[in-house]
Amino acid sequence: MTTLRAEVLAALEAAVGGDGARVSTGTSDRDLHAEDMTFHRAVRPGAVVYPTSTDEVSRVLELADRERVPVTPFGAGSSLEGHVIPVDGGISLDLTRMDAILSLEPGNLLAVVQAGVTRGALNRAAGEHGLQFPVDPGADATLGGMAATNASGTTTVRYGKMRANVLALEAVLPGGRVVRTGSRAPKTSAGYDVTGLLVGSEGTLGVITELTLRLHGIPEHAVAARIAFPTVEAAVQAAVAIVSTGTGVTRIELVDTLNMRAINLYSGTSYPEVPCLLVEASGTASSVEGDLELVLALAEAEGAVDVVHERLPEARSRLWSARHDAAYSWSQLWPGLRHCSTDTCVPLSELAAAVGVAQGELARLRLRGGILGHVGDGNFHVGVTLDPDDADEVARWHELSDALVHDALARGGTCTGEHGIGVGKIDALALEHPDLVPLYRGLKDLFDPNGIMNPGKVVPIEARPAAR
Known part of the structure; x- marks a missing residue:
């Protein structure tokens, strides 16, 4: 260009x-x-x-x-x-460069930030007051970007996604009009939920410039557990059981054998290279120990072969850093190739079967891939390393992604739990919600009649604007 x-x-x-x-x-x-x-x-x-x-x-x-x-x-x-x-x-x-924390209000459990503030910067400031912003997508993303994509991550099972944690926002619409939605109150029933509409709109309706965010207290006690299983299926069944019984876990993550191997190479760790659940419980000391006791009993019922507790903050931090580095770690297995990832989300009762289909498709299509995910909320990711110049390999990757979408929709799930639509899943969104696409188009035309905002994302381009 x-x-x-x-x-x-x-x-x-x-x-x-x-x-x-x-x-x-x-x-x-x-x-x-x-x-x-x-x-x-x-x-x-x-x-x-x-x-x-x-x-x-x-x-x-x-x-x-x-x-x-x-x-x-x-x-x-x-x-x-x-x-x-x-x-x-x-x-x-x-x-x-719009990176100012405009207001931090411990008494109201909220912060007001410009869109360029990162979650790490906000947590450093909030931590001085015993507070945190818990939405954790792994990357130290900007909060404006996290809102635009309705990001989630490892703590969603406890705290919800971005949409649940944005009280109000300021956005600029095409043509320069500034709008402000929501309020500093903990809840509202006033009018249409424009805040919820702009959160997750992926920059196609306007530019989010300021956010009013919920803050949460930092739990007094937290313990992580690394639980090894003989198979991915056993790990998934354990995860479903843990969530279904109402344990107060903060995180519950699946990491398969290939991802554990890559993590060890990248992070210098020596975790067992078998399917694992990474689980964290937080709260009071007594509640955490009670939750972990139930978690471990459920894991053992599904055939867990090894359990290691990480009680020291440094050890817990190392474990979660390794999990977040999983995408980067693949370069250690296949240097010079490109890592790509897709996600779907299904009802918990369908999760084990959906993961089984993903494993079968990876094998059938002869792709270098592995599975991890936020299995506590039915969301899993399939990552593949490929050569972008190998047309056949790229075609097989697209075939995999399409197969996973069709399988998720057949199970009552969604084409994406957290990655969003972008350019990659426009057709999948139309397949999932064919009756809503005209409404999406109508909203796009209402907010952005000249089609200048992030064209080519979420809804298909009908008439491309000409850059002048």
Whole structure:
């Protein structure tokens, strides 16, 4: 994609206060904003713009809408379905310099942050008050990006996804209009849930610039357990039993043999290379010990072969860091190849069967792949390492992804539990909700009549805007 016209670039510089350093057309900057953590085809934006305030975002969107220049919001770039790839070029709007924690209110259990604040930065500040923002997708993503994709992660089984933890937000719509939704109250029944609509909209309706977030107390006691099983199926059955009996677990993660091997190579750990559940319980000391006693009894009933408790904070941190590094660790097994991941989510009663289908499809299609996931809420991921230049291998990967979607939908599940739609699952969304696609299109047209906001994501492009 070529850079934007000189007069548009000059107008963008004026929109951000005449600071040319915050409108970049350099090759390295454009390359950094051309892709995310997937193998979807990279596309360079025409320019990268770094706003530092809502007013600047408003001026940029007013200009972009008038000139019909596509705008793709960008945070940490850690999305997994091509959300931040500017498929039509135009502007990559990098919000990472909007990184102020505007208000931290321990008495109200909330924080107000700009969109570029990372979850790590917020937790460091909240931790001084005995509080945390618990939504944990693994990457130290920006909170604006997490809201835009309705992110979740290892703690969802206890605390819910982003949508459950966003009380209010500020967003800029195409044309520059600023809207504010929700309130600082713990709940509301006032009007349509526009907050919930914008959370998970993947930047296709507007740009989230500010968030009011729920904070939660840091539990006084936490213990993690690494439980090894003879098979993936046994581990999944144990996970379902643990959740079904009402234990107060904070995390319950499945990691298969291949992922454990990769984690050991990458992290320098020596965990048993067998299917494992990584479980954490938190609360009071007595409640945690009671929960763990029940967890271990249920695991033993499903044939657990080894149990190791991680009681020291350093050991627990090392365990969860290793889990979060699973995607990066695959480079140790197959250097030079590209890791890609897909996710589906099914009712808990269907989880073991769905994981079994995924294992069978990996074997049938002869792909280098493994399975992990947030099995406490029915969400699992299938990761594959492939050569993006091998057309046959890429085709088999797409065949796998399609098979997993069809299987999940047949079980009453969804095509994605947390990765989102992006560019990778537009057809899957239409398959899952054919009756809703016209409503999605109507909402898109209402919020973004000129189609400039993150085109090519969630709903198909009907008429591509021409960058000027």
